Structure formats: C-alpha cells, structure tokens
Amino acid sequence: MLTDRAFAIGETVALGDSEAGNERALQLLYQRRSQEMFGFARRLGLADEDASDAVQETMLRLWRELDSGTDVADPDAWAFRVLYRLTVDNHRLRGRLRGLAERLRPPRAANDRDGLDGDPARRIDIDAVWQAVDGLPERQRAVLYLRFRADLPYERIGLALSISASAARGHASKGLASLRGRLTQEDRP
C-alpha cells in the first residue's frame, strides 16, 4: 500500500501561520522533495540546469507566498503545481526539447555500467521503463511520476496538476497501459 510520504518521513508538512512553522516546513519540504521535484522537471523535458533552476524558482515562489501571508496547507501539491507550470512555460521550450532528446538516445547496452551509481540491484530494467515513460504524452508522464516516484495519492496529484482526481487516475491508467504495450513490444524478437 502506498503511504503518504509526507507523513512517513515523520514531520509536519503543512505551513502554518507561525514563522517557525514556516521555516520548519520549508526545510522539510526541500529535504523531502527536492530530488523528486528535480526529477519531475527533468521527466517533463527540462535539461538538468533548467530543472535545477525550476526547483529553485519553485522554492522562491513558495517563500513569497508565505511572506505575503498566504496559507499553503498542502505544500507538496503546491510545489509540484508550480513546478509543472514552470516546465510547460513556452519560454523553456528549447530547453525541454534538448533535455528530452538527450534522454531519448538509444539505451545503454546491458553490460555497459559506466555512469551508473553502482547498485546493480536497481538499474537497467528500471531505466527501460523510464525511457518508455519519456515517450508518453506530457500529462501521463506527469501523473505517473507523481503517483509512483513522488508517492502522491490521486487527490493530491489532481491539486498539483489542476485536474480532478479521477482525471489523474485516468491518465495513470492510460499511461500504464501504454507502457505495457511498449515494453511488451520491445521484448519481442
């Protein structure tokens, strides 16, 4: 069963009115989610540097929201929503295409481990799946990343992508079906 990672990590996630609460929540959000935010932006097509900038800009916008006195009670969904909007910004189109093209290169050979991080228990097959994800429509990519990699329930994915929970579930279902088809096709001789 998937669990709410925000809780599983064991800290308060929502942003209260207090300064200390805000500070704590910002720290924790960044600790918990920066890797996934970075990966999310990359998966939507941003190059590494642009993805990094988008993460930083998201944190800046969150700070601005708090500084203006706005309550942000689901910072995970809020952050992914801002990040999603940033990544679909037309001004970043070039970067997105470049980043996507880099990842759509032919996959490594199975015995080519250069550049992997040294854990043979978790690679290659995983990469093949993610490579197939890169070929999916953007909304499906976003939903699959948030559902599985970021461990968000569909209700919160809906908040992040400004769609309903049932629509998020539908995108995931279609995305998984496409992945099944693509991966099965790749396995055929």
Place this chain on the structure above:
Amino acid sequence: MSLDDQIESALRRQPSDEPTYDEPVTALGAASGAVQPLRATTRARLRFRGRSWLAGLAALVALVAGIVAIGPRFQSSSTLVGAAPQQIQCRGWNDSNFSPDLLAGPGSAEKGTSEAAGALRQFVSSPYASGFPDHGWHLVEDAPNRLVFVARAQNGDAPDYVEVELNRGAPKGGQFTANGWSVGAYGSCTLRSVPPPGFVSALWGLDPAFPFTPGATELHILVDPETCTSGKAIAADRIQVGVAYVGALVMVTVAARPPDGAQSCQLTIGSSTPYVVKLDAPIGNRELQDGGSWPAETRASGGRVFVPATPTPTPSNWRMPTDCTGSIDATGFFKAASMSASYDVYCAVLPKGWSVATGDNPELAASAPLTVVYKGPAGETLTLEEGKFGEAAGAEVLRVGPEIGTGSFGDRTGTLGGSGGSYYVYTPPDGHAMWTASCTGMTPDDFRTLAAALIVVAK
C-alpha cells in the same frame, strides 16, 4: 512478478539517468528588502533577503553566512532555561505551547459531537492522513478559530505523536475542509519543552570523554541543538542551561540560540558541542534527566550512567561507531542513524583506502531508508541500504543479475547474486526493515568477505 508489478516497481525507483540533486536552496538572513533572484555566471540561484527567521532555511552556498566557531568549554550555572517543562510544544512550533497535563489519559477528542470533532474524524480517515490514528486524540489548543489536536502515533515508529491543526473558515489553498473547518498543519509531533524566546530546543548526553562521577559538581555533556548548524558544533556561548533540583531528581534542560547567517540543513554529523555544567551539589544517587524532551529522558541513576531498557539484552554483535570505516564525521553519522532507527544499523569495516562517499540524512533513518556508499582505492563501490524499503515496505524489487547462492550481511544470512563485478546480497525482511549490500568493481569473493564483515552500530 507480473509485468504491471514490474512497471510500478520500476516507476518508484530513481532512474540512473537522473542525477542526484544536491543543490542547496540559498538563504540569506539578517537583511531587509525584497526577495531577489541572484543569477550566477552559468545558472540561477536564489537569494532570499528577508526576515531573520528565514536564516535557518537550508543553505549550503551561504554568500554571507555567519561562520560558527567551536567555542571553548563553557561553565554555566544559568537558570534561564526552565528545568521542568511547564509548557511543551511540537518541536519548533512556537505558537502552540500547551501543558503536558493535557496529554494525560486516553484521548477521545475525536469522539466529540462538535463540528470540529467531525472534521477531525473525516480528516484522519482521508488519504491526506494516511497512517494517522483514528482515535486517542487530545485537544491541546482550543482557541475560537484554531484548534490543535495531538495523538500518539500507533505505528510503533518514532516519532511518537502526530498533530492536526484546524482553522475555522474556508481555506486559502487547496487543503482539506469539512464542517466549516480547514486543516492547517498536520504531521508528526516531536514533543519538547518550550525553549526561551530566541532559542531552540537542544538535547544532551553525557560526554563519553569524561567518566560520569556522581560525586563531582561538574557535569560534562555533549549538546545537540535542534536546528541547522551547517554540520558544525554550535558555539558554547550560545547555549543556556537550566538545572532543577527536585527531591531525588536533578533535571538539566538545555536550549541554544541558533547560529547567525544561513546554515545548511544537510548532513549534520559530528556536531555536538562539549559543555560543562556547574552543579550546586553533586548528583550522587539521584536521577539525572534531560528535561528538553518530553517525557524527560534519564541520563544517570543510582550513581551510574543510565542505559535505556530494551526488550532484549543488548545484542552481542553491537559495536561502537568508531569501529566503522570512515572519518570522524562518519562516526557521528552512524551514531545518529543508529539512535534514530528502530532497526539494526550496520556499517562497514573496510581495508585501508576505502572511505565513505555519500550518506542520507541519518536523523531520518527511523522513517526513510538509510543509504551509505563507500568508495575503494581502485574505484570500487560498496553500497548499503538499510531500513524500510523494498520487500520490507511491501514492494517488489527488481535485481539485476542471477542469484548465485547465499551470502552474509554481517551476522544476517541473505541471498547473493549478480555478475560481472557487480554483486548484491539482500536479507529477508525482519519486521519493517531489511538490509542490502551491493558492489561494483569487485570479485564475488571480495564482496562476500566485505559484506560478511559488516557490523551493527550500538544504540
């Protein structure tokens, strides 16, 4: 494993083409003005200029950071810090202080007939509150437009409490709403005595460099403030200590003023501050407690250092973190991880030339898998993953390479597999934890030897 399961399992893992993101979010404090983006030569970085509270925000590249020097040992008989907690709080949540008496007895606030109680019931049964208990809630703050509930967590893992804040009225964001109440903060609650204004809570332990002497009037302790310190020990003159002598009890409570400037919240290792507390009278046989946590934790009793009771005798395989391969920082890392986790934390004892390359936040080991990567003199790597992950978390795990037999992970027996210089050994789950070692650039015999030599870090 079905194809669907394999796909979902893969989607939960980090693809190898996704670099580890270790960029800091930059924060500058002690200045006023607007928030301004700061673009460096090649890429944007953010520069926060604002209220001083933001100074504690995670920061690695601190352009105008205060450098915290490790101060000399400092003698103090200050009583600025309350020694017995009249008020407690969920750590860092300074505007929600309450009496510990409110947590007495079994909580039942969720059983109320008010709209707020109904909202609480609906929230804890919603997907937002996965893992929250559905009963046992205490109302610890009861303002007209704001309620705070605290309950003991029931999953058996630290932290022990969870909190839910309800605010009257419609939310400004997209948070949970029911019966005219909206949920504000929610999550875990680590209970601490309330520190003085401008200070943060700090925990302390007896300094092992100085044997505990019940007849002495100086108490040598190591202080760990609960704030970001860029991994450095906080200056001793920022520490305040209160001592209360109550019958057969001596309660020492410590607080610390956070360091100036931007501080990193990344790995906080080896950052305890040595401190000498001057006592009015020897402790003798009285019980010595750390009043910073709630309930207070005993540090010594009956003239001896107190060793917390464990359900079973201390395992004979426990070793000191100083036995682990790595620097002094690595020692602190493993000690912090071991103290945080409910499961056995293992570290490696490796030949000369090996070192610790990376490690996750050890303080999170109770709830997030602990990963440590060692690098060898010829570029070999040895990776340890420990805690609640993989099969121990109910997930299916894809492993590359055939299984080739059994192997040891320290004193545990596991499954050995792999090929071509990359091998792994993983144990079956034990409760909510399991352990995996994997390597690159090694022979199976070398890997088998190193994995078998892993040791358990004493708690």
